[in-house]
Amino acid sequence: MNTFMTRRGFLELSAAAGGAVALDGCLSCGCGCERVPYGGTIGDRLWMWGHHAMSFASMKGAKEQYNLPYDRRIDMAAACRAMNIPGCFVVRWRNLPTKADLSEYMKQFSATKRVGFSITDSAVESFDEKVRLGLEYADRMPNLTTLIMDDFFSHKSHTRSLDEIRHVREETERRRMKLGIVLYSDANGVKPEFRPYLELFDEVTFWFWHGKNVGGIEGQVAKLRELIGPEKPVLLGQYMWDFGGKKPMPGSAMENQLAQTSRLLARREIHGVIFHCTPLVDMGLDAVKVSKAWIEANAAKPWGEKA
Numbered sequence: 001m002n003t004f005m006t007r008r009g010f011l012e013l014s015a016a017a018g019g020a021v022a023l024d025g026c027l028s029c030g031c032g033c034e035r036v037p038y039g040g041t042i043g044d045r046l047w048m049w050g051h052h053a054m055s056f057a058s059m060k061g062a063k064e065q066y067n068l069p070y071d072r073r074i075d076m077a078a079a080c081r082a083m084n085i086p087g088c089f090v091v092r093w094r095n096l097p098t099k100a101d102l103s104e105y106m107k108q109f110s111a112t113k114r115v116g117f118s119i120t121d122s123a124v125e126s127f128d129e130k131v132r133l134g135l136e137y138a139d140r141m142p143n144l145t146t147l148i149m150d151d152f153f154s155h156k157s158h159t160r161s162l163d164e165i166r167h168v169r170e171e172t173e174r175r176r177m178k179l180g181i182v183l184y185s186d187a188n189g190v191k192p193e194f195r196p197y198l199e200l201f202d203e204v205t206f207w208f209w210h211g212k213n214v215g216g217i218e219g220q221v222a223k224l225r226e227l228i229g230p231e232k233p234v235l236l237g238q239y240m241w242d243f244g245g246k247k248p249m250p251g252s253a254m255e256n257q258l259a260q261t262s263r264l265l266a267r268r269e270i271h272g273v274i275f276h277c278t279p280l281v282d283m284g285l286d287a288v289k290v291s292k293a294w295i296e297a298n299a300a301k302p303w304g305e306k307a
Contacts, residue, residue: 043299210244251286
């Protein structure tokens with residue numbers, strides 16, 4: 001079978017994460033049967049939200065814009081390396097990369113420790129086809145650990161029935177993968193009617209669309225915990241651009257986000273962090289500089305230890 005990562009490479013990745021892989025495909029790591037389980041440090045629990053290098057440029061002249069900068073470009077895996085982040089969610093915003101380009105595009109992640117693949121996004125394929133693509137690449141890439149449903153509660157076209165989600169969950173469980181979902185604290189709210197859906201997902205990614213709301217991260221995470229309980233893994237999204245405000249995220253606001261994030265990690269109220277997004281990494285933005293400094297200072301610290 002054609003693969004992007006050798007089985008030996010997968011074994012080495014999993015061993016580095018603290019687990020041993022049996023030849024029958026089951027992990028013997030003490031933390032569940034996962035492809036590449038999280039390690040004990042904060043640095044091993046970091047992700048980037050990946051958008052194609054040309055995605056910002058494709059917004060020029062479009063009706064819906066966020067005042068995004070277009071002057072520099074970096075692609076997903078290179079951005080993760082620049083930030084010293086081991087995980088990348090591949091989200092095909094603006095239909096980039098196209099389905100025709102996807103096979104070649106995914107090769108850049110051969111050395112990426114963990115990869116996620118979006119099955120609800122603005123790519124043109126149907127939901128069923130995106131699921132098929134995600135599973136196809138998962139069968140070729142042992143480091144593809146997660147299928148993620150972006151903007152699930154925000155766009156009616158992305159919402160699926162509970163039975164549809166259960167079916168996808170069966171496929172991800174069979175492959176020892178995770179199924180994740182996006183929830184916005186301010187665009188969606190934290191509503192009781194979301195609970196039956198959230199219960200079906202292995203990880204909830206929690207976001208703050210408007211920069212003006214990042215001062216309330218800890219309070220909103222506490223509200224989410226009241227809904228989903230203390231054990232459900234939560235990955236906290238950290239915007240490095242204020243998409244809701246259509247402007248750069250000030251360095252001071254980024255520091256405020258990350259100070260709260262440090263406290264949440266220390267209390268194990270969140271299980272990891274996602275930085276948004278890869279095209280911003282080489283633009284010299286203050287929020288990116290602050291994020292890099294925070295990662296350097298905290299990556300080696302144990303999860304659950306005061307930062």
